[in-house]
Amino acid sequence: MRYLKLPKEKMDFFTSVLHKFGEIHAPLKKGEKHFTFGKIPNWSAVALEYNRTILPLKKYFLKPVDTLFRFSIGKGYEPTIEDADKKLLLFGVHSCDIYALKILDLVFAGMYVDNYYFTRRSHIGIIGIDCVPDEHCFCHSMRADTVSDGFDLFLSDIGDAYLALVGTSLGDDIVLATRPLFQEVTRADIEEYKRRSNERTKSFKTDVELRDFAGIMEMEYGSATWKDLGDRCLSCGSCSMVCPTCYCYDVYDELNLDQASGQRKRIWDSCLRKEHALVAGGENFREHRSDRVKFRYYHKQRGFVAEYGRPSCVGCGRCIVACPAKIDIVEVIEKIRGEESGHYSIEHGASR
């Protein structure tokens, strides 16, 4: 891979050229302490020092509400992809969010390829940027604190310049279009990059051990901790909405006023919602909140490991910040591991 140096004083000019590669979306300040990814009004509005945005990047690829088909008597179901040709450039994406997209890629590919997701994926460029972890970041534990692919360009702060890693052909095109702004990387730049990288790794305040957690999840399937969590959880689904790798969706048909045509849409869903596993006739396979909380953890930390070889959590910390009941995934994992609470009763043993 190719490294180049982009002096910070050239950023204004660099970003002014970026427009030709797509509409630029970047982190913007929202209210006092929140950030959101959105279309930039001007470069000065971009908040590159952000910790995390409220919603993750999945909103660009798997839209919160998405029209899949227009249907009518006579014409049947006609597929439609909103913004299919709209070119976007996401500027200032953190490693954990890039990693999360790589996880979503696995889900939406496979035997049946979701063309709604991949059409947008092919039209949206990603320029990553490094970050400073705060108290909720545990991406290091989830091995999502750095990425070596999944971006077109990745910028790492080395003081008065960024070290720019060129990831794709599009990234290379961007560099070529702004070539005079870039400089060759010196030995000192590399030393500075390594110094900062090591410092960053040491700066994580939150760490959880997950290597054998899938197995522990199995053993602790009957742990009373799940019941305690069920008592606290409000089933609001906020954790799923803000999660960069939660992809569950519901599908519904919307009729137009003529009663003869309409749209088939999908909408973000959450396994915390009571209806998630409800089948026609009234049988609900996860009726209790404790079943559903446990399922969410089980799917991310155990189920995904079995299917794709790694947990589907990237340690972004969004669910910790968003939970109105103050359920903290790091605390839950530590409790299940027994690192904090010591021991707890296994009421139901291995019963199903």
Add this chain to the structure above:
Amino acid sequence: MDTTQLSMAHHAKERNPYQPQLARIVRILPMVKDNYLFQFRFLDEAMVKSFTHRPGQFVMLSVLGTGEAPISISSSPTRPGIIELCVRRAGRVTEALYRLNHNDVVGIRGPYGNGFPIEEMQGNSLLIIAGGLGLAPLRSLLWYALDNRSLFKDVTLMYGAKSPADVIARDELVSLTNRQYLNCLLTVDKDDTGTWKEHVGLLPHLFDYATIDSNNTYAAVCGPPIVFKFVLQKLLERNFSKNRILMSLERRMKCGVGKCGHCSVGYKYTCIHGPIFTYWDAINLPEII
């Protein structure tokens, strides 16, 4: 995006896994209360010719304006052209289907799911055990076996319902009791009509009327949870291998293709890893039955 993703995206343009194909209702055959057998035929003749499935697979059925629901295919791939779905009137989509008449148009996409491992089952005996409406996904396997009778050794059907009025496809099942090379055992919990000439008693009692060599038999089971519980017990008592007990499961499904998340059990998706699971799968997956 890397090249594999791009090629996937390119491929995706050609096939949309969510695309329903229009089909018309050919016939509606009332079977028992709120359980009718609907026969469908695709409008597009090319679809009629190309559609095939494995016994045990399902389709996603759309009724215009009401959404989609997963329904097992009840017909056998040995009888192509018409897709038969035994539909229970239980939710929004199926309610809407019951308001339609023959020649009305619906959307169908699929087939989905793993289906029964028929290649692996060939050369062995078949024991098909269905309780109540559980016959719907197993009827496909039953007719597949009857139409390919030489592929299997003994074929046994055990079917149980609460009362004669609850026996699904009653005429078809009763006529099968006279069929050669099929041991068709039917029972009702209680005969309140005086017209029932088959067995009376709970489904597991039918094991008393069948000779089963568990070493060379695959058992396919579907029914309400209580059926699973007692039938599994009987099969295990007879030393069935856990890999040769096959079960068809029902879950909420919104996509049918392993994306929407609703049908997950433990770490598997019912729609792509199932809906046919072995008993070995079941004891390793929480919440499965």
